[in-house]
Amino acid sequence: MAGKLLVIALLLSTAIAGGALYYLQIYGFYYTVDAQPGQDVQLMEQDTNAPQPIAYTGFTAIDADSSPIRYRACFTTDLSLEDLSAAYVESDKTEPRVAPDWFDCFDAQTIGTAISEGRARTYLAAKNIHFGVDRIVAVMDDGKGYVWHEFNDCGEKAYDGTVVGETCPERPTN
Numbered sequence: 437m438a439g440k441l442l443v444i445a446l447l448l449s450t451a452i453a454g455g456a457l458y459y460l461q462i463y464g465f466y467y468t469v470d471a472q473p474g475q476d477v478q479l480m481e482q483d484t485n486a487p488q489p490i491a492y493t494g495f496t497a498i499d500a501d502s503s504p505i506r507y508r509a510c511f512t513t514d515l516s517l518e519d520l521s522a523a524y525v526e527s528d529k530t531e532p533r534v535a536p537d538w539f540d541c542f543d544a545q546t547i548g549t550a551i552s553e554g555r556a557r558t559y560l561a562a563k564n565i566h567f568g569v570d571r572i573v574a575v576m577d578d579g580k581g582y583v584w585h586e587f588n589d590c591g592e593k594a595y596d597g598t599v600v601g602e603t604c605p606e607r608p609t610n
Contacts, residue, residue: 438518439442446558448465448579451483452582456610460557461520461536462536462537462538462557463536464537465500465502465503465506466495466498466499466500466506466539467498467499468497468498469497469498469507469509469599470600471483471489471496473496473525474489475489475584476492476497476509476511476538476575477489477490477492477495477511477561477573477581478490478561479512479520479523479524479525479559479560479561480524480525480559480560480561480562480563480572481523481524481525482523482525484526485525487561487562488524490513490524491513491514492511492512492581493512493513493514493531494510494512494542495509495510495511496509496510497509497510497583498535498539498594504562504565504566504567504568504569505533505569505584505585505587506585507571507583507584507585508533508535508539508542508582509542509582509583509584510541510559510580510581510582510583511580511581511582511583512579512580512581513579513581514579515573515575515579517556517575517577518558520557520575521557522557522598524559524560525559526557526558526559526560527558527559527560527570527572528558529550529572529586530548530551530558531544531548532544532547532548532551532574532582532584533577533584533585534574534586542582542584544606547576550573550576550577554583555576555577555578556574556575556576556587557574557575558573558574559572559573559574559575560572560573561573561583563588564588564590565585567590567591568587568588568590568591568592568593568604569585569586569587569588569591570585570587570588570591571583571584571585571587572583572584572585572586587590589604590604
């Protein structure tokens with residue numbers, strides 16, 4: 437009898453811990469980002485290498501303090517890909533990070549397919565938004581836009597344990 441109770445207690449505690457872990461990874465750490473009109477979507481200008489806001493509507497975003505790469509956003513713009521590419525720095529980061537299923541405006545597979553087929557382009561929005569992390573913006577030919585954070589060269593080195601080197605900025609201390 438005691439053995440059955442022990443097995444039941446172990447199975448129950450395992451199920452509770454697994455459920456809590458799932459909830460925390462998928463829902464728990466995320467929060468909705470408050471929109472700041474005119475500031476949420478910016479791209480790096482080719483001439484100045486400074487971020488400049490672009491015209492957009494329908495902005496929605498999520499973020500989490502637990503990781504610098506959990507930021508995701510969606511928006512719509514009237515600017516054409518040709519106008520954007522003529523004025524702003526394009527990015528070589530073409531694989532968007534997957535968002536939680538409940539943030540349904542951001543489908544990384546659809547965005548990635550559109551980028552690889554040439555129906556969308558990626559642009560650099562900000563360098564080192566967090567240490568070693570750049571903000572990337574993808575805009576589709578129909579005006580739908582998406583934002584995510586991506587490791588840059590310094591971030592990839594810093595987070596995999598490789599020596600960062602002199603070309604990277606000083607890492608902030610906590």
